[in-house]
Structure formats: C-alpha cells, structure tokens
Amino acid sequence: MHLYKELQPGDPFDIRLPHAFSTQERQLVTLFYQPLTGSEPISLYLTLWAEAEQKPKQQMTHYYLMNVLGLPIGKVFEARIALEAIGLLRTWKKENTGERSFLYELQRPLDADSFMKDPLLSMFLFSKIGEQAYRNLRQRFIASAKDKTFKDVSRAFMDVYKPVHANMPSDLQTDINQEDKQQKVYPFYLEQFDFELLQAGLSKQMVRARSLTFEIREAIAKLAFLYHLTALDMQKIVIQAVDGDGGISQERLRKAASDFYKLNVSKEPPKLAKVTESVPLEETRQMSKEQELQHYLETTAPVQVLRDINNGKEPLQTSVQLAESLIVQHGMPIGVVNALLEYVMLTTDMKLPKKYVETIADHWVRKNIQTAKEAMELARQEHDKYMAWKNKPQTTSKTSQQTKGRSGHQREEKVPEWFYKRNDKQEEATASTIDFEKERQKILEMLGKSE
Numbered sequence: 001m002h003l004y005k006e007l008q009p010g011d012p013f014d015i016r017l018p019h020a021f022s023t024q025e026r027q028l029v030t031l032f033y034q035p036l037t038g039s040e041p042i043s044l045y046l047t048l049w050a051e052a053e054q055k056p057k058q059q060m061t062h063y064y065l066m067n068v069l070g071l072p073i074g075k076v077f078e079a080r081i082a083l084e085a086i087g088l089l090r091t092w093k094k095e096n097t098g099e100r101s102f103l104y105e106l107q108r109p110l111d112a113d114s115f116m117k118d119p120l121l122s123m124f125l126f127s128k129i130g131e132q133a134y135r136n137l138r139q140r141f142i143a144s145a146k147d148k149t150f151k152d153v154s155r156a157f158m159d160v161y162k163p164v165h166a167n168m169p170s171d172l173q174t175d176i177n178q179e180d181k182q183q184k185v186y187p188f189y190l191e192q193f194d195f196e197l198l199q200a201g202l203s204k205q206m207v208r209a210r211s212l213t214f215e216i217r218e219a220i221a222k223l224a225f226l227y228h229l230t231a232l233d234m235q236k237i238v239i240q241a242v243d244g245d246g247g248i249s250q251e252r253l254r255k256a257a258s259d260f261y262k263l264n265v266s267k268e269p270p271k272l273a274k275v276t277e278s279v280p281l282e283e284t285r286q287m288s289k290e291q292e293l294q295h296y297l298e299t300t301a302p303v304q305v306l307r308d309i310n311n312g313k314e315p316l317q318t319s320v321q322l323a324e325s326l327i328v329q330h331g332m333p334i335g336v337v338n339a340l341l342e343y344v345m346l347t348t349d350m351k352l353p354k355k356y357v358e359t360i361a362d363h364w365v366r367k368n369i370q371t372a373k374e375a376m377e378l379a380r381q382e383h384d385k386y387m388a389w390k391n392k393p394q395t396t397s398k399t400s401q402q403t404k405g406r407s408g409h410q411r412e413e414k415v416p417e418w419f420y421k422r423n424d425k426q427e428e429a430t431a432s433t434i435d436f437e438k439e440r441q442k443i444l445e446m447l448g449k450s451e
Contacts, residue, residue: 007062007073007077008333008334009062009066009328010062010327012059012060012101013059013101013103013104014057014059014101014102014103014104015048015052015103015104016103016104016105017049017053017106021108025108028110028111028115029045029088029109031137032109032110032112032121032137035125035128035129036124037082037083037086040071040078041078041079041083041086041088044069044076044079044083045106047068047069048089048104048106049106059101063327066301072299072300072301073299080104085186086186087107087187089104089105090105090107113142116137117250117251118222119219119222119223119226119250119254119257120188120225121186123269125137126269127269127271188221188225190221192221193221193224193231193234194231195220197231198220198234198238201232202238202239206242207238207246208246208247211246211248212248216248216250216253220234223237223253223254227257227260228265228270229257229260229261234257237253237256237260240252240256240259241253241255290376294335294373297335297338297342300338302323302324303315303323305338306320306341309345309350310345322352323337326357330361332361332364332365333370336364336369336374336375339375340360340364341357343375343376344356344360347386356390
C-alpha cells in the first residue's frame with residue numbers, strides 16, 4: 001500500500017499553531033469544512049488543535065493519533081492529505097540519517113463570506129448539504145447587505161499617514177513569496193489552465209489587461225476546473241462577464257460560467273469527488289488469501305488485530321502496552337508487530353508472554369524484518385527454534401528434528417480461521433468457544449509442521 005509507506009506509526013511530529021483560533025472558527029470548521037472532507041479529517045484537525053494549545057508542548061508519534069482517533073495509519077494519512085488539500089493544514093517533513101519527522105502547521109479556516117465567494121468551495125458545499133441548508137448557513141454567518149443610501153467615507157491609509165525615511169534592516173523585512181500568496185486560501189495551481197490561449201481570443205479593447213488580476217485569473221482557473229471547461233469556453237464566459245467599463249468582477253464571472261454550464265452541459269450543478277489514485281496492474285489482480293492476511297496485518301492497528309484474533313473480545317491493557325512499546329520504543333513496523341502478535345498468540349494458547357514476545361522481537365529487529373510478509377516467512381522457517389525458546393531446550397526430540405528437516409520444502413501458508421471471523425458480530429467471545437489445542441494445530445499446519 002503506497003500511501004502507508006509515506007507514514008509509519010513511530011514517526012514523530014510537532015504541531016505549530018501560528019494564531020489563536022476562535023470559537024467561531026471552530027464552528028466554521030465543523031459546519032463548512034466537515035461536509036466536504038467527512039468527519040475523520042476534521043477529528044484529526046481538532047485533535048491537533050487541542051494538542052497545540054497545550055503548554056509546554058511535547059513531541060508525539062503518530063501511534064498516539066491512531067489511538068485517539070481509533071484509526072489505522074492509512075486512514076490517518078488520508079485524513080491528513082484531505083486537510084492539506086482543503087487548506088486547513090500544511091505539512092513539513094525532515095529526513096535525517098534514515099529517520100524522519102513531521103511538522104504540522106494548522107491554518108485558519110476561511111471566513112464565511114470568503115468561503116461562499118469561492119467558486120469551488122461554495123459549489124462543493126452546496127452539492128453536499130443541499131439548497132435549504134446552504135441558505136441557512138448564509139443567513140447565520142453572513143451579515144445582511146448595508147443600506148445603499150449609506151456612502152463609505154472611511155479614510156485610506158495614504159490620507160492619514162505619510163512615509164518617513166527610515167531604513168529597516170533587511171533581516172527584519174518579511175519576505176512574502178508567491179508560494180505563500182497561493183497558500184493563503186487553499187492549494188490550487190493556476191498553471192494547469194492555458195491563459196495564453198484564453199487571452200489570444202480576447203480583444204484588448206473589450207477586456208483590459210489590468211482587469212485580469214491575480215484574483216480574477218484564479219477565479220477563471222477554478223471555474224474552468226469546476227465546470228470542466230476549456231480555455232475557448234472560458235473566452236465566451238469572460239466576454240459575458242465584462243462590464244461597460246471593461247472590468248471583470250468575480251460575481252459576474254461566476255454567474256456567466258453557471259449560465260454557460262446550464263445551457264450547454266447540464267441543468268444539474270456539478271459535484272466534486274476525491275481523486276482515486278491509480279493502482280499498479282499487478283496490484284489489481286485478485287489477492288491470494290495469504291496476501292489478504294498480509295495486507296490486513298500491514299494496515300490495521302494492533303489493538304484491532306488483538307481484538308479480531310480473540311473473536312472480538314477486548315484485549316487486556318498490558319497486551320496493548322506491549323504492542324505500543326514494540327512500535328514506539330523499538331521502532332518496529334506495524335505490520336511486523338501484528339505478525340508477531342498473531343504468531344505468539346496462536347502458538348501459546350492465546351497468551352502473550354512478555355519475555356517470549358520480546359525475545360522474538362529482538363531476533364526480528366536484528367534480522368531487519370520490515371514487512372508482515374517477511375515476518376511470517378521467518379516465523380515459518382524458525383518455528384522449531386522459537387518453540388525451543390518457549391519451552392525447555394531438552395524437550396526437542398528426534399521427531400522434532402526430523403520434522404524440521406521435512407519443513408525445508410515450501411508450501412502455501414494457510415490463513416487462520418480467526419481472520420475470516422473477525423467481522424462476524426453474531427459470535428460471542430468467551431474462553432469456552434476457543435479450542436486452544438485446535439488453534440495450535442492450525443498454526444503448526446500453517447507452518448508446514450506437525451507434532
């Protein structure tokens with residue numbers, strides 16, 4: 001799973017909160033952004049927000065987020081990139097000598113007026129919550145228009161202040177680059193739209209060059225993306241949006257684009273959906289049962305694996321803490337830890353002896369085992385050795401040695417029965433329902449051995 005490889009539970013992170021957020025901004029995140037992203041990204045955002053307000057701050061690992069949110073690492077990653085795309089989070093990564101850490105910088109949500117003036121966000125929200133709910137949000141968060149009989153007489157900056165000659169040191173001057181300007185709303189790249197073709201078909205007498213400001217160009221690109229229109233289509237829309245003085249407003253652009261879409265494409269408003277990333281051809285083939293188990297071990301939180309192996313029964317806190325220490329303190333990949341938990345539980349009558357687990361873990365760390373597949377293969381190869389570690393060395397019999405010799409030939413690994421029953425909500429988990437000897441025989445059979 002390529003998304004999972006970008007993030008490990010043991011990766012540490014810090015949080016930066018550039019500004020103190022208000023109660024109204026919390027409402028905006030919940031009511032405006034949550035319909036777009038779903039609940040999991042917003043839960044991640046609010047969790048990071050709460051942790052960022054803690055003083056003094058301490059570095060945490062992503063395993064903490066997995067526990068707080070109740071999500072596997074892949075879901076935490078998907079929630080993170082959803083926040084990045086919608087403009088609520090910026091992520092910075094640092095890699096040093098094979099180790100990596102992250103810095104999460106929380107961003108303010110747009111105010112209600114800016115959100116509803118944005119062609120993409122407003123249409124996305126409208127398609128998610130419907131017309132009536134959208135109207136209710138406008139009425140709640142956007143102030144009514146001022147009486148047109150009033151005239152704005154506020155003084156401008158230059159009316160009140162004049163410059164004085166003072167040289168500010170260069171290191172105190174803020175460098176606002178173009179990247180920061182584009183990040184002030186949410187990441188959207190204008191380069192994907194062909195502005196040269198657009199301007200080639202526009203008369204300079206009809207559309208003034210200075211009317212195509214950065215904000216107007218951004219609006220043109222967003223509308224083209226939203227309605228799936230070409231540069232030639234946008235030429236017609238821009239011409240319709242020009243006022244008598246040759247100027248262009250975002251509101252006129254939006255109305256012209258909406259009218260063009262309804263007339264030429266569909267009367268139903270467009271909807272936005274998440275991009276589904278392409279999967280390599282070899283991954284599209286039907287996975288074998290063994291590959292399915294390996295994928296499950298790689299992408300599931302250890303607490304859920306413990307729960308599934310034990311027919312849905314909640315694991316003891318000591319078992320959860322043991323799994324956490326292997327991930328956080330010893331840096332073992334989550335798939336390897338899950339494979340270790342499964343192997344030990346099914347070969348020790350559903351127990352997790354701490355010293356025995358740590359002995360095998362130490363062996364796997366020294367062997368540099370990185371995936372569930374590697375762990376399962378090594379467990380199959382070293383099964384007799386691990387049984388000797390668990391029991392007294394002298395109990396190894398001649399029969400065992402003969403069995404070990406026969407085990408050299410590879411056979412397809414069988415998937416334990418618990419893996420198929422993990423989603424069966426009807427089954428009650430009690431000690432009497434588990435035939436420990438049967439489970440032990442299954443794992444031995446899976447490893448190609450017999451007693």
